[in-house]
Amino acid sequence: MVVFDDVSFGYGEQPVLRDLSLRIDRGQVVAIMGGSGSGKTTLLKLIGGQLRARTGRVLVDGDDVGTMNETTLYGMRRKLGMLFQFGALFTDLSVYDNVAFPLRERGKLPESVVRDLVLMKLHAVGLRGAAQLMPAELSGGMARRVALARAIALDPAIMLYDEPFTGLDPISLGVTGQLIRELNDALGGASIVVTHDVAESLAIVDYVYFLADGAVVAQGTPDEVRASTHPFVKQFINAEPDGPVPFHRDAEPYATALNLERP
Amino acid sequence: MTNPLSRALQSLGAPVTNALIKLGFACRFLVSVLKVSPFALCRFSLTMREIWFAGVLSVLIIVVSGLFVGMVLALQGYETLVRFGASSSLGVLVALSLVRELGPVIGALLFASRAGSAITAEIGLMKATEQLSAMEMMAVNPVARVVAPKFWGGVISMPLLAALFSAMGIFGGYLVGVQLLGLDAGSFWSQMQSAVDFRLDVVNGVIKSVCFGFAVSLIAVFEGYDAPPTAEGVSGATTRTVVTSALVILGLDVLLTAFMFRGI
Numbered sequence: 001m002v003v004f005d006d007v008s009f010g011y012g013e014q015p016v017l018r019d020l021s022l023r024i025d026r027g028q029v030v031a032i033m034g035g036s037g038s039g040k041t042t043l044l045k046l047i048g049g050q051l052r053a054r055t056g057r058v059l060v061d062g063d064d065v066g067t068m069n070e071t072t073l074y075g076m077r078r079k080l081g082m083l084f085q086f087g088a089l090f091t092d093l094s095v096y097d098n099v100a101f102p103l104r105e106r107g108k109l110p111e112s113v114v115r116d117l118v119l120m121k122l123h124a125v126g127l128r129g130a131a132q133l134m135p136a137e138l139s140g141g142m143a144r145r146v147a148l149a150r151a152i153a154l155d156p157a158i159m160l161y162d163e164p165f166t167g168l169d170p171i172s173l174g175v176t177g178q179l180i181r182e183l184n185d186a187l188g189g190a191s192i193v194v195t196h197d198v199a200e201s202l203a204i205v206d207y208v209y210f211l212a213d214g215a216v217v218a219q220g221t222p223d224e225v226r227a228s229t230h231p232f233v234k235q236f237i238n239a240e241p242d243g244p245v246p247f248h249r250d251a252e253p254y255a256t257a258l259n260l261e262r263p
Numbered sequence: 264m265t266n267p268l269s270r271a272l273q274s275l276g277a278p279v280t281n282a283l284i285k286l287g288f289a290c291r292f293l294v295s296v297l298k299v300s301p302f303a304l305c306r307f308s309l310t311m312r313e314i315w316f317a318g319v320l321s322v323l324i325i326v327v328s329g330l331f332v333g334m335v336l337a338l339q340g341y342e343t344l345v346r347f348g349a350s351s352s353l354g355v356l357v358a359l360s361l362v363r364e365l366g367p368v369i370g371a372l373l374f375a376s377r378a379g380s381a382i383t384a385e386i387g388l389m390k391a392t393e394q395l396s397a398m399e400m401m402a403v404n405p406v407a408r409v410v411a412p413k414f415w416g417g418v419i420s421m422p423l424l425a426a427l428f429s430a431m432g433i434f435g436g437y438l439v440g441v442q443l444l445g446l447d448a449g450s451f452w453s454q455m456q457s458a459v460d461f462r463l464d465v466v467n468g469v470i471k472s473v474c475f476g477f478a479v480s481l482i483a484v485f486e487g488y489d490a491p492p493t494a495e496g497v498s499g500a501t502t503r504t505v506v507t508s509a510l511v512i513l514g515l516d517v518l519l520t521a522f523m524f525r526g527i
Contacts, residue, residue, distance in 0.1 A: 048399070048400050050396060050399060050400070074402045074404065075402070077399070077400060077401070077402035078402045080400060080402075081400075082397070082400040084393050084396070084397055085393075086392065086393065088392060088393035088394050088396065088397035089394075090389075090394055090397075091388075091392070091394070101401070101403075102401045102403070105401065105403045105408070106401070106402060106403070147397075160400075
């Protein structure tokens with residue numbers, strides 16, 4: 001359903017993705033893992049058409065996102081649902097109205113149907129009792145779950161999750177993971193989960209891509225990933241400070257910076 | 264190696280080039296707002312909401328300011344007119360000053376400070392918290408759903424607020440001229456009625472306030488949409504809205520006055 005074909009992208013002179021190729025098929029839940037700044041969120045924005053690839057093609061359901069005009073782009077986005085990293089709830093609308101927003105804007109449904117759908121989606125994320133609260137009254141984790149309810153309001157064929165597990169308590173984390181899996185199985189679509197949460201994502205996904213420096217450095221099923229001896233995968237899964245991904249950004253020696261020794 | 268002269272020219276040229284690029288972007292942005300405006304105006308409840316926030320919530324500051332400006336005009340005008348034995352023309356002086364100039368100009372300056380800055384901050388924060396991106400990903404055009412209603416809410420509110428400002432100013436002038444300084448009420452109103460021309464004075468004042476409303480609303484929505492998505496970016500955009508609006512209002516006022524009243 002989603003194909004990256006030799007895609008390169010950069011912000012200004014800074015390259016972010018380099019000749020990236022990957023595919024996500026119907027029915028799959030795929031995790032994209034990598035360190036901060038490895039281009040994971042950029043990848044989601046390329047799928048949504050908020051950014052355009054410099055070279056290569058991004059195909060969504062067979063259509064090249066890079067060649068779409070504004071009208072076809074908005075048409076394509078009707079197939080997508082996206083959970084943003086910090087929820088991106090509309091702060092002037094209540095929880096109920098946030099979830100109802102895509103239904104009212106795109107669905108043209110009677111208000112009684114909108115009400116039923118909103119309550120169903122809120123029930124699915126365990127927040128039916130928070131329907132009348134405003135976003136400012138929610139904790140970070142609750143806001144994320146409301147955002148998830150809003151993202152799945154129209155049962156999209158392709159779901160994009162940007163760090164869905166960040167800031168969730170262990171109960172919500174497990175429920176959210178299960179929800180991502182069940183939703184994908186029920187709709188028969190595809191889900192792309194950008195995440196750092198190794199344990200939770202390996203429990204629910206079908207396939208994993210590891211990104212580093214804008215390229216796929218490793219990939220495989222959760223079992224293959226667990227058994228991998230690839231240094232990058234090992235470092236990421238075991239949370240090791242030393243490995244191919246340096247913890248420290250390039251800088252002059254620490255002692256030199258503190259004037260303890262001469263350069 | 265560049266010499267000091269070329270460095271000076273470069274440092275002068277860069278801001279000019281950036282300003283021109285921004286102006287071009289603002290023009291394209293205006294076109295995109297106008298393109299989706301039929302959608303926004305068809306769903307008039309969205310625009311009504313913005314008229315409430317930009318217009319109705321600005322009424323208090325407009326009413327109080329208009330009243331005080333009218334009172335000061337009457338006090339100052341009386342001092343001058345009485346020297347020439349023309350104190351009975353105080354109503355004319357107050358009305359013409361307000362309807363032609365002060366109502367549209369001060370009303371627009373207050374509108375830019377009160378509502379323009381709020382519009383910029385709201386759109387800028389929506390951008391910084393990814394609310395606009397979320398809308399785009401829901402296949403809802405944020406320019407049509409958020410920007411255009413705010414733009415037209417401002418354009419519609421501005422002439423109404425300017426009219427209210429002028430009306431309150433004239434009332435303030437009446438309070439000072441007639442109630443405080445003892446001018447004849449009949450002479451105050453009748454001279455005003457005969458001297459103020461509807462087409463030349465009132466309509467031109469309304470045209471001015473529509474132009475100011477258009478300019479301030481465009482600056483406010485554009486600065487919000489163009490703001491860097493950071494706290495500093497939004498605060499800078501809010502400041503730019505007020506400063507740019509003030510300069511544009513005063514510049515436009517010179518141009519419009521020259522065209523309207525001097526026939527240039």
